[in-house]
Structure formats: structure tokens, C-alpha cells
Amino acid sequence: MKESISSRQLGVLCAVSIFANKILLLPSLLYENAKSDGLFVVGLLFLVDLLILFSFFHLKKKFPVQSFKEILIYFFGKIVTKVIFLAFAVFFMFKVFLIYSTSFIYLKQQVYQGEFAILAIICVLPVINHAALTGLRSMARTIEMFFYIVAFGFVLCLAISTLTYKSSPLFFTSSLGDFASTAFRHIFSFGDYLFLFLIIDKVTLTQKDKKRVLKYVFFAIFLVLILFFLFYSLYQITAFMHNNALSDILIFSVVFNAVGRIDIIAMLTIMFLAIFQMELFHYCFCDAFVNFLPKLNKIFAIVTFDIFFFIVYLMLIGKYENMVIQVEVWLPYLTIMLNYLLPLLLGLFSFKKKSVKNQQIIPNDEEKREEKGMSEEVKI
């Protein structure tokens, strides 16, 4: 199998994806309407996402060697497949934008007080472009290597903040309507396992592998839930004023606030995670883009992304407040279609149709992909 990754790497990628967009701004945004019940909103959406993970496992079992494109064409035909890939490209592009904007505003507050957008772009874009260009395997290896450092930083932040823990937050104070609307508005921050469908042909999943992946997934979910709990416990009513959850729980106490820049632990963790998440989702954008326009190769995809980044993000969106509006207004619909409707349909169809183990659904498709430089590590 070309450009395949191990189950451990897959687990690490899932964990990194789970942390995406949930450790800085989301706890505060959820608090605005759902109050401390934001914790349950996250819990609920995690549960729903887990169903998507199991539907992926099911799909992988039914189509062990086929690529996602082959599976989609098998079920929906070529035109619908193109539309789906276009939607995937848009979805992952905005995922990168959101991660960039929240990390950017965090670093702007903590490190650079002035505007440093261009500097950030110079630092971020080449790195994520390079990661997307070199392929999934090298990216997964890099992330795997740093993951334990990042996980240690995350756990350390939580451990230090427990020293200032006083009482649990007040739960069940929001109405059902607020709860549901909050879940809907912030659904784009989820869809953590959607990238798995794009790399379905690059992983091998035995029963043991699945258990290993689930171990990483539950570890990441556990950390995020603890973060939400601690954040709402420490800040309670003022949670809406604090936009950088992982960092803010560290400096909650006046005592810790006086200890130099203890938030450097959170800062490093967040910086590593943001880069890894952007790399992963940028890779997914490129994959979806190449599948949408098979005549173009990955370099075109990367250039397109960079152009969109300048035009859509810097010129049209500009501020992270605008980005949050995009996230809350129209991106939830896209998320529901891609993250819930599509796996549901795939699951239903795969139950209906016969298993196609070891058959090539579309002859020569793999070869075509190789020509475009998606499956093989790109050498220029």
C-alpha cells in the first residue's frame, strides 16, 4: 500500500484532530449560550463523532483496499463524487483558517502585541505547504515524534490548574433550546474523524489496530473534557471573557500569575498543536482538491490553497471575529452534510451492497492518482 501509515500514527493523527479548535476559543464560545452545560455539548458531539469513527471502521472493513474516490464513485457516481470532494476541500480549508485565526489571536495577545500577520504567514505557510507536499507518511512520523511532548505539555497544564481548583461549576442551567442551538452553531469545530475517509486506502486496520486507535482517541477526548471541566470550574461566570482556555487555566490563580510566564507551557503546546493540525488539514485539502480536479497535481493544490489563504482569509475574512461568524452561520450546514449525512449514507449503502474486498472498483484509478502525485511521496 502506497504512503501507508501505522495504526499508532493513525491514533496520533486522530488525537491531534480531536484537539483542533477546542482548546482555545471554543470553551468560551460555548459558555455564552449554554453556560457550563457547554461541557455536555462537547460530550454529546464527541459521542456523535465516535459513531462516525465506527462507521469509518465499518466502511474500511467493507472496502479494505479501495480509495475514498473509488468508494464514492461506486455509490454515487462521478459527478456527485466531484461535488463531495469540492465540499471536502472547502471544509478543510476553513478548518485551517479557523485554527490559524484562533492561534494567531492567541499569540498576538501573549507574545506579539502588534500586528504580525505577514510574519505569521511567512512562518506558517511554508511549513504546512512542505508538510502537504512531502506526504502523509512523513507528516504522520513527525507528528508521532512530537506527540508525546505535546501530550505532556497538555497534561501539565491541566495538572497545574487542578492546584487552584475550588468547586465544580453549576450545571443544567441552560434551556434545551440553548443547548441545541449551541451544539449546532459550533458543530464545525468537530468532525474530527472526517480526514480518515480521505486516507482510507492508506491505513490497515486489524482488530488490534482499531483498539490502538481507540486508545488514542479516548485519551484525547478525556483530556479535552477535563480541560472544559477545569475551565468552567475555575472561571465559572467569567468564562465568556477568557478566549484561550488552555493558557488561561494556568494563570487563573493570582499566585501562579505572579510566577513569571508560566503560560509558556501552554504556549508551546498550543503552537505545536496548531502547526500539526494545520498540516493535517492542509494535506486533506490538497487530497480533496486533486480528487476534485484530477488533471491538476498537488503543487497546484498547494498554490491554490495559498492564493485562497491570501484572498479569502486575509482580504475577505481578515479578523478572527469574522471567522467565528463564518463558523457559526453557514459552516455548520456543511459540517452536517459531510460529517453526519455522508457517513450515514455510506453506512446504509454499504450494508445494502455486497462487500468488495480486494476488488478494484475503478480500474487504473490508482495509477491515475500516482501520476498526479497524490499517493506517492512527491519528489521534485
Add this chain to the structure above:
Amino acid sequence: MRLLRAIKHTPMILVLLFILIFLTPMAIFSPGENKNRAVVTAVGIDKMDEQYEVSFLTFIPTANQTYKETNSVISGIGNSVAEAVYEAQLSLGREIGLSHAKTTVVNESLFEEDVTSCLDYLSRIASLSENTIFICTNSSAKEFLKASQSLDDEVGLKLEQLINYNATNIYVSDTSLDAFYKGYYGPEKASIVGYLSLESGQGDASNSPNSEQSGSGSASQGSSSQEGGSASGSGGEEKKQILNKGETILVKEGKLAQKIDDEILNGINLLNADARNQTIHIENVNDELYDNDDLTYTIKNKKVHVSTRFENGYPIYCANVIVGVRLDEINNNGRAKEINTEFSKITPIVEKMIKDKLKSQFSNALKVLRQNKTDVIGVYQTFEKEDRKNFQNFLQNLPDSDDFLSYITFQLVIKVQTE
């Protein structure tokens, strides 16, 4: 040739070269951050004649051979806080960075109106951390910062160290800006804010109001040799010193409700298990061990168990407090007394007197809280957690739900034991 070949094989080197060529000289030749930005360690806000004066205690890093830091107080006046900050920046010739601001001092007069109106700009736009310690002062905040600067220069005591001591030992509650906001936005709309007064000093501790109240256990910022901070200027300017009398203020909806002394504060903190080291002074003890003696005990440990219930729709707040005390001093008016204070037992009479003292402190504190409708002891939250439905019903039936403390019955059971 080798380089060209390497570039041909890995074009990402071009990006690296681009960054090196363009950004490295930029980094080398750009001026130091401290040339453009002043590090602010404390912020002070005053209001006079409808104008705001914002003062900054700034730290300017300069190369020298001692450990002495160069601090100065810079201020600006404007019609709004934002304008005053802008004016201060002009005076300073630098941008102001508030990330390191650990203390925010506000003049008492600003609490006559909703104080959040003057904090909004700083915390929302100017990135003033909500974890800074928030204190109120009777005098000008600018003078207060000057006094704190002298405090640092003369006795090496930083303002935040002083406040941290208060927060841990006197207020025993979080007195940060965030804690203030927590109370402000909470259903109780009440907070407790630290209070430090600035008094004119003549260089003699006996002249300070503090020494007049030495019996009440309040602390001064130093003896004659260790004067507190002095807002000194050159020439004949009056010296001012920071006095730490352990006072706080109760704030309701952002406005000053009442200034409270350490006695009331001890009453408020009776139900706070973290509140230790307070002294209990009982007078004229007569029993088998003591003969008209005055005793001073210190609370060394405390356990508090709180439970709630409703009777006829009215809430009852029950608290069992177990106080571990240590006898620190016996004042027997000059008569010889052979009691080892470390091993002295608590006689029933002493126990009763300590209980009465604590109950009276709590009762007085509760009276103040009820008068000002300021629940700063977390009664609302306790009922919300334990029996939300009944508590909400109770609140709805009240003529003024803000005055809920007056309708709650408190049952206090105190047990006194040696530490």
C-alpha cells in the same frame, strides 16, 4: 554547483533562503522591543472633574551593574480611559504593554458609579489580564503607585507581594479583577475588593492611624525604620505611606456598598475553611485555670461542613464549624502565671467564650451583608447547587429577590478544640 543541485532536488531550500535573506537582517537591525514598548507592572485609575487620569508604574529595562530596576510612574489625562492611555503613551514615547500588569489600583471615588465603566477599555481592548490583583485606595491611585515604587526602592517589598500576603492571610479569597467580575456578573452582583489606604506620614509610626488601632491587630507597612512606601517628591512634599489595615470593601453592582474592617472580615471568613491564622481575643476569663485573664488564641485549622434545607418554603443554611485553636498569649495584668500555653487545655468557660466571640463576629458580618444585599460568602451558589428548584421558587416569592439573605435562617454549630 552542489548548492544548485541541492536546490533543484529540494526547492523548499529556496523558501528557507528567502526567509534567511529577508527576515534575518530585519531581526538584526530592528530596534529592541523595549525601545518601542514600556512594560507596565501596575495600573492606577483616578477620576477628577469628569476626567480620567490613568497612571502606569512602568519598568524600563536598562543595562546597569546593580539589581536595581528603573521604575517610574507615568500618567495621562483624558475624557475617557482610552484617551488617558493615549496621552500616557505620548508622555512615555512608547506603546504600553499591559501583559505584565499584576496590580490594578482604583481610586475610591470611582466606586461611586459603576466601576466597570472605567475598566472596560483596559480589560477588553488593552489586554489587561483579568488575573491582576484589583485594589481600591482612599487617595489618588497615582500617588499610590508612587508610594508603592518607594516601597520597592526602600524596603524591597513589591506591591503584589503585599497584596498576595493579604489575599492569603487576610481576605482569604481571590481578589483579582476576574474575581471582581465573577461577582459582578454573577446572580449575587456582589464582590469583595481589597482596600489599602494611603495616609500622610511624618516618618513616625506612632502618628499613623494604624498605630492608634494597634489593639485590633492591623498591620502597618513598617516601623519607623521601615516606612511604608512614600509618595515622596523632592522638596517639601508631604510623605504618604501605604497602610495595610486588612480592610476590604463590599461592592454591589460595581459600586461601593461599605468599607469593612478586619473584625467583620473575620466574621465573613468564619465559613471559609481556608481562613486560618486569625486571632481571637477574649477578656476577663475566670475559671479553674484563669483569674480575670485576657487570652489570645489563633485559629490554626478549620473544618466547615455546610448543609441546606427548606422549611415552609424558607431556606435554612446550616454550618458545622470545627475550629482548632492555639493559645498564644495570656495577659494576666502583671501577675505571675505558670501555664504552658502550648499544652493548655480549653476549659468549658473558655470554649463558650470563644464560641460566643465567633458567633458574634459572624452575626455582625451577616448584618452588614444583609444591609448591603451582598452575598460574598457563596450562599446563593450553595443553594443553587443543592436544591435549585426550591431556591428559585423561594426567590420568586420574595418582594425583592436581591435581598434574599435577609430571609435565610442561619444555623451555626461551632466546636472548639485544641489544634
